[in-house]
Amino acid sequence: MEQESYRFIYYGHTNPYKEEQGHNQKQGELDMSSDEPRPQNIRVGQRIKLARCQSWDESFHIFDEESAFAIEMALATGRPLLVRGEPGSGKSQLARAAAQELDRYFIAESITVASEGRDLLWKYDPVARLSEAQTQAAESAMRQQRRTSRREGKEMQMPIAETLSDQQSDTTRKKKIARHRKKKPSRPSNKNIYQLTRSTVPKKIDRIEIPGVKDKNYGLHPGNFISPGVMWWVSDCVSAYRQYKRCHYPFYTPGFLYEENDELETAERGFVLLIDEIDKADSSLPNTLLEVLGNGGFHIPMLDESVGMASGIKKPLVIITTNEEEELPAAFVRRCLVLNLHFDDKEYLRSWWQQQMENVSFPITSDDFSQEKTLILWLIKRAEIHFQGVFSDRVKIKAAKLLIKDRQAAQRFGRVKPGQAEFLDLLKALRNMPAPKCSGEALEQYQLALLKKISRYALAKSAGE
Numbered sequence: 001m002e003q004e005s006y007r008f009i010y011y012g013h014t015n016p017y018k019e020e021q022g023h024n025q026k027q028g029e030l031d032m033s034s035d036e037p038r039p040q041n042i043r044v045g046q047r048i049k050l051a052r053c054q055s056w057d058e059s060f061h062i063f064d065e066e067s068a069f070a071i072e073m074a075l076a077t078g079r080p081l082l083v084r085g086e087p088g089s090g091k092s093q094l095a096r097a098a099a100q101e102l103d104r105y106f107i108a109e110s111i112t113v114a115s116e117g118r119d120l121l122w123k124y125d126p127v128a129r130l131s132e133a134q135t136q137a138a139e140s141a142m143r144q145q146r147r148t149s150r151r152e153g154k155e156m157q158m159p160i161a162e163t164l165s166d167q168q169s170d171t172t173r174k175k176k177i178a179r180h181r182k183k184k185p186s187r188p189s190n191k192n193i194y195q196l197t198r199s200t201v202p203k204k205i206d207r208i209e210i211p212g213v214k215d216k217n218y219g220l221h222p223g224n225f226i227s228p229g230v231m232w233w234v235s236d237c238v239s240a241y242r243q244y245k246r247c248h249y250p251f252y253t254p255g256f257l258y259e260e261n262d263e264l265e266t267a268e269r270g271f272v273l274l275i276d277e278i279d280k281a282d283s284s285l286p287n288t289l290l291e292v293l294g295n296g297g298f299h300i301p302m303l304d305e306s307v308g309m310a311s312g313i314k315k316p317l318v319i320i321t322t323n324e325e326e327e328l329p330a331a332f333v334r335r336c337l338v339l340n341l342h343f344d345d346k347e348y349l350r351s352w353w354q355q356q357m358e359n360v361s362f363p364i365t366s367d368d369f370s371q372e373k374t375l376i377l378w379l380i381k382r383a384e385i386h387f388q389g390v391f392s393d394r395v396k397i398k399a400a401k402l403l404i405k406d407r408q409a410a411q412r413f414g415r416v417k418p419g420q421a422e423f424l425d426l427l428k429a430l431r432n433m434p435a436p437k438c439s440g441e442a443l444e445q446y447q448l449a450l451l452k453k454i455s456r457y458a459l460a461k462s463a464g465e
Helices: 065-077 091-102 117-121 126-163 170-181 190-200 230-235 237-246 263-269 284-295 330-334 346-356 371-386 393-412 420-432 440-459
Strands: 048-050 059-061 081-085 105-110 122-124 226-228 271-276 297-300 305-308 317-322 337-341
Touching: 048 091, 059 091, 059 371, 065 081, 065 091, 065 317, 065 337, 065 346, 081 091, 091 105, 091 271, 091 317, 105 230, 117 122, 117 230, 117 284, 226 237, 230 237, 230 271, 230 284, 230 297, 230 305, 237 263, 237 305, 284 297, 284 330, 346 371, 371 393, 371 420, 393 420, 393 440, 420 440
Parallel strands: 081 317, 081 337, 105 271, 271 317
Antiparallel strands: 048 059, 122 226, 297 305
């Protein structure tokens, strides 16, 4: 999942989809309709429409009880939620859906191989500072050179006027004076500028001062080249906004720029921060986050300031995802709550199946449970969330069986297993590809035949398959 640097989304206090979905319970009001514990702030089993935001397309999500309880526990403890699972299992969308359900700002940070832990807190740009110092030195050298040239020009003009003979005609004297005045002061060559720049810039840039400016918020003070990172924004957006306005070249630009004096109101809304695919980075990145996760803040030596949560402000919900490509440090994992998203796990499917069977009118026993049939039913439910009323049950069952068959084959041969994302891509292609003008059983037969033709492009992705 790829993300650009504009990452702030606010879904607002009123969710436009809650009324149509029958969500009448007020936030913070406990649901006492059952003796069985249920999540109080997250709707379980309901189709939630997620609005389009930035590079994220409009989508749909459904919370199961396991993920809803995990989010509510993370909110209660202030611990980050580490979400494990295969690629395409819905880990990233979980954070986006949580932001919408909780009416919070949503911020996403996609981790790459080049990501560094400190960049999530703050980033210092020494190259921009050096460049600005050299520019200022070059401009100062040019001004000095022009002043020197003007002085030399005046000194040249005076003797010439005095040595001219009184016998010369006024016309000749005026021509000679005019000829000397037309000579422009020589400009220093590029080489001279370079030499002047090097000689003017001291070895320690800290000592450069701008004449007449004593405030540290101007000139070449290091604080003017420190850009707040995502952890700074979610921890204390008030000071982050001030630093953002001060920084000459901010690396991270928030997706919204609120008005002056609105920072406190923004902080009171709260944030959901997604740190996506943390396993792509070096182990130093999660180790850098230990201080923030443990103490709720961090120190910036170059500013001699500390960033932390202000009293009365909602703690951010931090959701971290991993594809298990690299093992995470044990100390980091201990600071997190952990949610495993394995949709074909037998125990997960058994728990989900029991919830589905709660309202059936006929008696059931544990012997009635079938892992494969339950997985097919689970996939059909997911297909209906994203493609409501588009496909017949036969088409959805056929697509689910093709996915299960390819997953089993991939597991036998040690290949990458297709997942929920590939299953939904297959159905999306089936819906959007050109089709003959037909309906009913004829359309169903065409879609079943097309499934066989195109399924390998979505499901069989390993070399040699």
